[in-house]
Structure formats: structure tokens, C-alpha cells
Amino acid sequence: MSYPTYFQSFDVDAMLNDYPIGDAFIEQYTCDSREQLESFQNQQFMKCVKRAWEIPFYQRLWGNAGVKPIDIQSIKDIEKLPVYSKTEIMESVAQFPPFGDMHGMDFSKGDTNHTMVLHTTSGTTGRPQPLFFSPKSREVQGLLLGRIYRMQGLKPHEIVHSVYGHGLINGGHYVREGVTHYTNAIFMSAGTGVETRSKQQVNLMKDFGTNVIVGFADYIKKLADTAAEEGIVPGKDIPVRMISGHMGRESREAISKAWGGAEIFDWYGVGDTGAIAGEGPDHDGLYVMEDAHYVEVCDPDTNIPLAKGDIGNLVVTCLYKDDIFPVIRFNTCDVTRIKTSPSKLGLNLNRIEGFLGRSDNMVKLRGINIYPQGFAPVLEKRADFAGDYICIASRDASGRDELLVHVEVKDVENTDQNAFETLLKQSFGVEMPVVIKAQGELANLTQTEVRQKPIRLIDNRFK
Numbered sequence: 001m002s003y004p005t006y007f008q009s010f011d012v013d014a015m016l017n018d019y020p021i022g023d024a025f026i027e028q029y030t031c032d033s034r035e036q037l038e039s040f041q042n043q044q045f046m047k048c049v050k051r052a053w054e055i056p057f058y059q060r061l062w063g064n065a066g067v068k069p070i071d072i073q074s075i076k077d078i079e080k081l082p083v084y085s086k087t088e089i090m091e092s093v094a095q096f097p098p099f100g101d102m103h104g105m106d107f108s109k110g111d112t113n114h115t116m117v118l119h120t121t122s123g124t125t126g127r128p129q130p131l132f133f134s135p136k137s138r139e140v141q142g143l144l145l146g147r148i149y150r151m152q153g154l155k156p157h158e159i160v161h162s163v164y165g166h167g168l169i170n171g172g173h174y175v176r177e178g179v180t181h182y183t184n185a186i187f188m189s190a191g192t193g194v195e196t197r198s199k200q201q202v203n204l205m206k207d208f209g210t211n212v213i214v215g216f217a218d219y220i221k222k223l224a225d226t227a228a229e230e231g232i233v234p235g236k237d238i239p240v241r242m243i244s245g246h247m248g249r250e251s252r253e254a255i256s257k258a259w260g261g262a263e264i265f266d267w268y269g270v271g272d273t274g275a276i277a278g279e280g281p282d283h284d285g286l287y288v289m290e291d292a293h294y295v296e297v298c299d300p301d302t303n304i305p306l307a308k309g310d311i312g313n314l315v316v317t318c319l320y321k322d323d324i325f326p327v328i329r330f331n332t333c334d335v336t337r338i339k340t341s342p343s344k345l346g347l348n349l350n351r352i353e354g355f356l357g358r359s360d361n362m363v364k365l366r367g368i369n370i371y372p373q374g375f376a377p378v379l380e381k382r383a384d385f386a387g388d389y390i391c392i393a394s395r396d397a398s399g400r401d402e403l404l405v406h407v408e409v410k411d412v413e414n415t416d417q418n419a420f421e422t423l424l425k426q427s428f429g430v431e432m433p434v435v436i437k438a439q440g441e442l443a444n445l446t447q448t449e450v451r452q453k454p455i456r457l458i459d460n461r462f463k
Helices: 012-018 023-031 034-052 056-064 075-080 086-095 135-151 170-182 198-208 217-229 252-258 417-428
Strands: 117-120 130-133 159-162 186-189 212-216 242-246 263-270 274-279 286-288 293-298 312-318 330-336 363-365 368-370 385-395 401-409 434-438 457-459
Touching: 012 135, 023 135, 034 075, 034 312, 056 086, 075 293, 117 170, 130 135, 135 170, 135 263, 135 274, 159 170, 159 198, 170 186, 198 217, 212 217, 217 242, 217 252, 217 385, 252 263, 263 286, 263 330, 274 293, 274 312, 363 401, 401 417, 417 434
Parallel strands: 159 186, 159 212, 212 242, 242 263, 385 457, 401 434
Antiparallel strands: 117 130, 263 274, 274 286, 293 312, 312 330, 363 368, 385 401
């Protein structure tokens, strides 16, 4: 049997030409006009739409919305297409197990024309979702992340310590691919505290002279605490100069200080799409990789696109996934907004604020939207906060919602619970009771040691 292997299945040179990296990326998007970018977006979008019409998932989704192929003549018609989320994908998986019908592969006919890469999401918001990539989309995904790291200043031969998880989860694997294929840096796949114990990690970081850490903010901060416990001075014994990960609402200052003043960068992406946006050296929002993604910020209730500057759900269309598993108007349910100020770098690319929370993890208290992921920078205003917390939502018989905040502190005996409650009321405008916990007591609930994204909300309202 004859069939193309991974790198024979697409034109690598064409990919590198379409998606420049390094200095070529900066030069192109400081010189090209928005009109040139939008023309390229439209060209790629129409390829994706053509492919999507061949796939049962989109035939069903768009057909049920009354959309016909003739209705979509350009990217300007994108709002005619319905928004979908993980809910529709998991319904597809349940109806057509085990992979669903959104990928475009016909396994029953022994489809060997397409090489396919399979991973899953982390399962943070429920059952892990299967993710599919062609070799081309897999490499574009890695290139975009490598592009972001290089924009942030990652240099060849620097030692990059990654705390992303592996296994079936996409994250750790494509981060490794992005660094090794597109940056010339040296990549250390440490993984989570389960894959490589935290104490072992910090000692290896010292031995290898780690310059850069990539991963989720919570665990990166924990590693600094572990290093101190081991008598290792972060920033001195481990010469970290740069941290790039998912900062969310965590305090950059606290993480930077914990690692001896390392420069902090944020970037954003989800499993279905890969890297969407990354912070530049100007530290003024996250630049959207608009040659590869078309982003909208939509009202969480109506899915209607909002004006720039308004907060809503990030809806993403992958402009490079025109073969296996097209992603067109995918609602991430992650909350953000598009910045309205001009780029300090002179790049003709939109910027987003970054991750501001999840609309499906929101708790409304007395008319105020509360996002549990946003508590860290507030709690860190207290010197006695030990770094971990979890919120537990409940609903009483009258339908009134409450949010109980469990907070780890350094010294339980001498901590003022009322001070934490006052801080939360001043910051969020609503009263929330606080339960004081000893350091490490919440580990089983938040799973900081074993998860890429710690659990910040236990929702008991609907039980």
C-alpha cells in the first residue's frame, strides 16, 4: 500500500511562506496594511468553508440554522454561520462514537489519504474531548507558538523548562513541537508534578541552568516555593530570565518576584485552535495571530459580536484548518475583550486583553458577575495568603446563590478571617464568607500538583 508520510502530506515551504516567523513576521505585519491581511484571511476562510460543507457535523449544524452554501460568499458573511461550543462537539462524539463526525475522516472506508494526529483536551470543563490535526495544521499550530516565543525574546540554545502535562493532552506535546521545531531552544519536558516530582524538577533546573519556564502560572509559582524549601534561590541558582505561560488573572508581580525578577509574558490558546494570541515585548495585550485566526468577541447570551473594548466570549475561526477538523466560529467560553489602543510596536494586528475568566464558570451574586479564576491577584494583596484557594458555590431553597471562598494562609493561628472577607467585598462589591485553611490543605480539591489548570470552582448549585 502506498500513502504519503507526515512531511510528504503538505508543502512545508508554502507553510513557512504563508506564516512567517521571527524577524520576517514582525516586518510583514508592520508593513502590510489591514486590507492585505483581510484579503489573506478571506482567501483562507473560503477554503475552510468549502471543506466544512463536506463534513457531516457542519452540514448538520449549518443546515439546521438554515444556511446554504450560496449564503457564504466571503468572510464578511461569517455572522450568518451559527456559533458552536464544546457542547455540540461532545454531542457529536456521543452520537457517532468514539470520535464524532466533525473531523472529516471516513474510517469505515479506510481513508489513508490523510495522516491524522489525535490528542484530547485536559477535561477541565468535563469529559476530555478528542482533538484532530492534519500534519499541516499540526505544524502551523507549533509554528504559531514558536513565533510567539520568539517575539517574546526566546533565544536559540536557551534551556526551556516546560511544566505542561503530557499523556493524551495536546498541550505539552505541541508546546514541545513548537519550541523544538521553530525556535532552536533546548526543551526540557518536565511535565506536571505527577510526571516529574516538584523537588526533582527544581534540582534539575539548577543542574541544567534553566533560563526560561513555560506553563501555567499556579504551578510555576509553586516551583519557586519548592526551590526555596530545597535551599535553592530562584533567579540566582536557577538563572530564569523569562517566564511565558498562562497568567490569567494571577499576579505577574508575585510570580516575577518569586523567580528573582524574571520577565513575565502571557499567551492564549485552546486545544481546538492552538496558540491564538501572545503578549509582545511592549506588555500591552496579546497580539492575535490574525493570519491564522479570525476572532470575534460575542455576547455570552446572544452570540452577537460586540464592539471593540466590550467584554464577552472569545469566538474563534481557525483559518489554517482546511483539511481535518475545521474550526469555524468556535465559542471558547473564555471571556476577554479586544483592546482599542494602537500597538506600541506598530503591528497591524488586533490585541486581546487576555484570559479574564470563563462565562460557563461565572457565578452571579446580587447581580454581580464573579469569575473564580480572577481571585488570585486580589488575595495576593494579603501577605499572609499562601497561594492556593477554591470557591464553592451553593444555592439555598429560595434560589439565592452564595460563594464560599476557602483560602490557604501561612499562619492559621494569626490570620484575620475578617480582613480577607473585607478585601473581597471591597474588590468585587459583594460579601463572600471566607474559610481559612492551612498551607497545603486544599491540594486535594484544587489539584494544583497534578493538573495543568487548578480547580477554582466547585459548583453545588444544581445538585
